[in-house]
Amino acid sequence: MEKSRIEAALARVIHPVKERDLISLEMIEDIKIEEGRVRFKLVFPSPDALASSIKKSCEEEIRNEYPGEDFKISIMELVRERKIQKRINLELGQEAIANVGHIIAIASGKGGVGKSTVAVNLAVALAREGYRVGLTDADVYGPSVPKMTDSEYEKPLVDDSSGKDMIIPIEKYGVKWMSIGYFSPPAQPLIWRGPMASNALKQMILQVQWGELDFLLIDLPPGTGDIHISLVHDIPLSGAIIVSTPQAVALADVEKGVNMFRQKDINKPILGLVENMAWFTPEELPENKYYIFGKEGGKRMALKFDIPLLGQIPLVQSIRESGDAGEPFALIDENRPDTIAFRKLAQNLLKELE
Numbered sequence: 001m002e003k004s005r006i007e008a009a010l011a012r013v014i015h016p017v018k019e020r021d022l023i024s025l026e027m028i029e030d031i032k033i034e035e036g037r038v039r040f041k042l043v044f045p046s047p048d049a050l051a052s053s054i055k056k057s058c059e060e061e062i063r064n065e066y067p068g069e070d071f072k073i074s075i076m077e078l079v080r081e082r083k084i085q086k087r088i089n090l091e092l093g094q095e096a097i098a099n100v101g102h103i104i105a106i107a108s109g110k111g112g113v114g115k116s117t118v119a120v121n122l123a124v125a126l127a128r129e130g131y132r133v134g135l136t137d138a139d140v141y142g143p144s145v146p147k148m149t150d151s152e153y154e155k156p157l158v159d160d161s162s163g164k165d166m167i168i169p170i171e172k173y174g175v176k177w178m179s180i181g182y183f184s185p186p187a188q189p190l191i192w193r194g195p196m197a198s199n200a201l202k203q204m205i206l207q208v209q210w211g212e213l214d215f216l217l218i219d220l221p222p223g224t225g226d227i228h229i230s231l232v233h234d235i236p237l238s239g240a241i242i243v244s245t246p247q248a249v250a251l252a253d254v255e256k257g258v259n260m261f262r263q264k265d266i267n268k269p270i271l272g273l274v275e276n277m278a279w280f281t282p283e284e285l286p287e288n289k290y291y292i293f294g295k296e297g298g299k300r301m302a303l304k305f306d307i308p309l310l311g312q313i314p315l316v317q318s319i320r321e322s323g324d325a326g327e328p329f330a331l332i333d334e335n336r337p338d339t340i341a342f343r344k345l346a347q348n349l350l351k352e353l354e
């Protein structure tokens with residue numbers, strides 16, 4: 001079987017209301033031909049009453065293309081509302097994010113709480129829900145996205161056809177990634193001064209060819225210094241997510257993060273808190289929860305600062321291992337209590353944005 005023939009078959013399926021074929025409507029994605037099976041995504045830009053009859057027509061046309069042959073057809077139906085609103089009041093130099101729906105900063109008061117782990121897995125989980133997602137690794141001091149996505153040796157290309165050099169992000173796992181780590185040899189710590197770091201960081205957002213995205217996540221460096229303030233002030237954020245571990249001592253760090261976004265001249269909404277390492281779950285006993293850093297810490301923090309608790313991520317050995325291997329944990333398909341944590345986080349975020 002050939003992809004081009006599957007496309008030709010799907011180009012014969014006409015959407016009865018839009019009176020155009022599914023290929024030209026860009027409703028077909030990721031056609032994959034496997035042993036005895038054709039697989040693709042059927043993407044609706046909004047909930048569609050005709051979905052099941054269109055799906056049936058797809059199957060019929062593919063069968064017509066290969067009469068008498070025995071194979072399976074797997075169609076993943078999804079609704080991806082194109083919520084992109086052109087941003088108004090964009091400043092000069094912000095064209096790169098003109099077609100980005102939501103820009104969301106992922107912040108934490110201090111390092112090592114799993115901010116990058118949460119950011120990378122949330123990006124993958126949103127992509128798996130059918131959204132178009134980009135992530136920029138703004139941690140200029142310790143970029144970790146290249147390693148966490150096993151793309152350390154990628155070198156992004158530059159497109160200058162618009163008259164301005166635009167960096168083309170690295171695409172992997174259905175997400176567009178950008179990191180300062182792609183521009184320096186791996187394992188070499190970067191030494192940046194304040195304004196230089198701020199500029200480098202803004203380039204990682206504003207000089208990247210993002211195209212149309214539903215979400216652009218920004219993995220901020222830990223802390224709440226000048227670099228953060230300058231970024232949070234200049235980029236039109238939809239809001240921020242704060243990552244913390246549940247210990248009582250982390251409360252002060254969460255407070256710093258919350259205060260940064262609530263400063264008068266910044267005033268960006270905090271979409272919620274993610275409690276990482278909320279409990280420990282051993283691999284062989286996935287139903288068991290051990291509250292080694294205390295129970296309900298995240299809930300208490302969220303209550304104290306009046307922000308939603310968007311998600312609780314367990315401490316699981318394979319989350320660390322998948323980070324080191326560059327294959328995000330959120331790619332796992334099984335329905336285990338630990339593997340659904342990032343999916344639930346993505347779904348809660350979507351609800352919060354509504």
Ligand SMILES: Nc1ncnc2c1ncn2[C@@H]1O[C@H](COP(=O)(O)OP(=O)(O)O)[C@@H](O)[C@H]1O
Nearest residue numbers: 111112113114115116117314315316319320323
């Ligand atoms: N829920 C978790 N379970 C297991 N290991 C985790 C979890 N979250 C983070 N880690 C590990 O902790 C370390 C620090 O995480 P990282 O995301 O780099 O933190 P930060 O970006 O806040 O500095 C990494 O080795 C990561 O794999």
Ligand SMILES: [Mg+2]
Nearest residue numbers: 115116139144
């Ligand atoms: Mg990090």
